[in-house]
Amino acid sequence: MSTHDGPILTAHRAGLVGCRSCGRVWPEGEAICQRCGAELLPPDRRCLNAVWAWLVAGFIFYIPANMFPMLKTSTLGGIKGSSESTILGGVVDLMHYGNYGVAAIVFIASIIVPIAKFVSISWLALVAGRPATVSAAHKRLHLYEVVEFIGRWSMIDVFVVAILSALVQLGFVASIHPGPAAVSFALSVAFTMLSAQSFDPRLIWRGLPLRSRKD
Structure with missing residues (x-):
């Protein structure tokens, strides 16, 4: 018998990209982090x-x-x-x-x-x-x-x-x-x-x- 937990949702699967400098996540369309000004790059x-x-x-x-x-x-x-x-x-x-x-x-x-x-x-x-x-x-x-x-x-x-x-x-x-x-x-x-x-x-x-x- 097996049971399933809820889906494991990551930022990538949610259409978000995280800033490597400050950790804030933004929509994938964003190019610059509005918090620290770093460039947003996907993994x-x-x-x-x-x-x-x-x-x-x-x-x-x-x-x-x-x-x-x-x-x-x-x-x-x-x-x-x-x-x-x-x-x-x-x-x-x-x-x-x-x-x-x-x-x-x-x-x-x-x-x-x-x-x-x-x-x-x-x-x-x-x-x-x-x-x-x-x-x-x-x-x-x-x-x-x-x-x-x-x-x-x-x-x-x-x-x-x-x-x-x-x-x-x-x-x-x-x-x-x-x-x-x-x-x-x-x-x-x-x-x-x-x-x-x-x-x-x-x-x-x-x-x-x-x-x-x-x-």
């Missing part, structure tokens, strides 16, 4: 081309960000030696000196979060517009909101390098300089943020059935 799967392009660019830069040094340190002008640390090498050094909390933060923000973002955005782009239940659509939307929220926190490594480079400049005695990985990591984070922003969350609701069925 279009072609926006996924930009999502994939930015995501691939971010992944390309993420590879050298982990292979090259993030930080270069020299003591007494290099007489006492100099050292270079990658992201993962910095985590190991922090653990070696007993800074487990900081090591965990850097590892999560610089390794776990970026990889999770690559996987999440890829999955959202693959399932965009495909059939989904209301519950599945809400889960996809929540995942998208989480990706957008945590995106900025992936820059923690770059912030640490910038602060240390500004503070630890003792001339001949000691100096810290950002390594080539810092630029690659910053670009990777920026490109993945652009990828997430290029994704149109309205596509999540395009795959909903006209009716939900409970068996």
